[in-house]
Amino acid sequence: MADTLGCWNIADLRRKARARLPLGVWEYLERGVEDESGMARNREAFDRLTFRPRVLRKVDRVDTCTTLLGSESALPLAIAPTGAAGMMWHRGDLALAKAAAKAGVPFCISSASMMDVEAFARIDGIRWFQLYMWENRELSFDVVRRAQAIGCEALFVTLDLPVPPNREYLWRNGFGMPFQLNGRNLADILAHPRWLASVIGRYMLEGGLPRQANLPEELRQSVVRGAKPGALFKQDDLVWEDIARLRELWPGKLVLKGVLHPGDASQAVEMGADGVVVSNHGARSLDHSVAAIDALPSVVEAVGGRISVLLDSGIRRGSDVVKALALGADGAMVGRATLYGLAAAGEAGVTRALDLLGAEISRTMAMLGLASVEVIDSDALG
Numbered sequence: 001m002a003d004t005l006g007c008w009n010i011a012d013l014r015r016k017a018r019a020r021l022p023l024g025v026w027e028y029l030e031r032g033v034e035d036e037s038g039m040a041r042n043r044e045a046f047d048r049l050t051f052r053p054r055v056l057r058k059v060d061r062v063d064t065c066t067t068l069l070g071s072e073s074a075l076p077l078a079i080a081p082t083g084a085a086g087m088m089w090h091r092g093d094l095a096l097a098k099a100a101a102k103a104g105v106p107f108c109i110s111s112a113s114m115m116d117v118e119a120f121a122r123i124d125g126i127r128w129f130q131l132y133m134w135e136n137r138e139l140s141f142d143v144v145r146r147a148q149a150i151g152c153e154a155l156f157v158t159l160d161l162p163v164p165p166n167r168e169y170l171w172r173n174g175f176g177m178p179f180q181l182n183g184r185n186l187a188d189i190l191a192h193p194r195w196l197a198s199v200i201g202r203y204m205l206e207g208g209l210p211r212q213a214n215l216p217e218e219l220r221q222s223v224v225r226g227a228k229p230g231a232l233f234k235q236d237d238l239v240w241e242d243i244a245r246l247r248e249l250w251p252g253k254l255v256l257k258g259v260l261h262p263g264d265a266s267q268a269v270e271m272g273a274d275g276v277v278v279s280n281h282g283a284r285s286l287d288h289s290v291a292a293i294d295a296l297p298s299v300v301e302a303v304g305g306r307i308s309v310l311l312d313s314g315i316r317r318g319s320d321v322v323k324a325l326a327l328g329a330d331g332a333m334v335g336r337a338t339l340y341g342l343a344a345a346g347e348a349g350v351t352r353a354l355d356l357l358g359a360e361i362s363r364t365m366a367m368l369g370l371a372s373v374e375v376i377d378s379d380a381l382g
């Protein structure tokens with residue numbers, strides 16, 4: 001596998017990303033919430049799982065292709081929705097989408113993206129759209145219609161942030177919404193001239209800093225100003241009837257993201273969802289939440305094969321993806337792994353992250369004696 005970046009695993013891309021980004025942007029990308037016990041728990045839960053390989057099972061051709069929510073994907077992996085990618089690289093969301101399309105895996109556009117959904121229309125590949133509900137619900141329904149118009153195959157509704165998460169470092173760094181320049185972040189930004197020129201400088205040349213996209217023109221604000229009334233995310237009053245309303249509105253696949261309890265997974269099946277994402281938001285919502293991989297078996301059992309089950313939170317190696325499949329997931333998603341690639345080297349870095357994960361998935365499958373995704377099951381675990 002050729003490499004021009006000097007990065008041989010996701011941890012290498014992470015180090016490169018850290019060196020390139022100012023602290024405020026880096027901490028937004030990397031950190032969790034409160035005391036950050038959750039990030040370690042996500043990793044510890046993956047690391048606790050072991051494999052029991054089979055031998056003498058012809059693995060000269062390993063096929064990593066599979067179907068994710070009805071679409072053919074080259075890997076059992078998709079890029080998870082992540083907001084503010086445009087602060088990590090100039091037009092970072094597009095770089096993520098292009099690299100995903102080239103790798104033949106789905107990309108989920110975030111509703112907190114700094115780019116209009118229409119900007120993704122020209123990129124081939126499997127497009128999904130993630131929704132947060134705005135205070136003014138009609139805004140959400142409007143953006144859902146726009147996502148449909150550009151051909152998004154699936155709508156992911158993120159449910160694990162009923163209230164804003166407690167990310168204390170964002171306030172300390174002045175990196176909340178609105179962004180506030182202070183002595184600390186100014187010095188830090190000036191100490192990263194490459195980022196300043198290649199990200200902020202390019203936006204300024206194009207006419208200004210990114211704004212909250214996916215809002216009607218009159219409600220858009222630059223990231224350095226606060227949201228206008230009605231334009232804030234508000235999910236504390238969301239109930240199952242709101243999801244039923246989305247089900248009526250959305251003809252494509254409907255997926256509930258952030259489900260950890262089997263009771264919620266059963267209810268998702270009953271209300272007509274097509275899938276759930278077992279996720280604790282990469283330990284960015286509730287610090288002491290169960291690790292997603294630990295919650296997976298009970299959700300898989302509750303769903304009983306009736307709808308798709310994806311998993312994210314903590315994946316840094318291809319072997320993590322194979323563990324999720326062995327526990328019954330249909331596929332996995334990565335948030336930070338591809339963002340490290342993005343912040344390190346733009347589209348080329350995302351491609352590198354996906355290549356590395358793909359090669360690791362394939363190698364792990366071969367080591368286990370598993371030549372195709374369909375044959376991965378709990379027998380692979382030790």
Ligand SMILES: Cc1cc2nc3c(=O)[nH]c(=O)nc-3n(C[C@H](O)[C@H](O)[C@H](O)COP(=O)(O)O)c2cc1C
Pocket residue numbers: 028029030080081082083084110111112113130158257279280281282283284312313314315333334335336337339
């Ligand atoms: C910087 C960042 C921004 C994120 N923004 C969103 C978002 O806008 N919508 C969403 O549903 N999830 C968002 N997430 C959560 C991811 O979709 C995903 O659940 C999580 O990153 C998976 O964990 P991992 O980073 O360990 O792979 C974000 C995650 C990160 C790291």
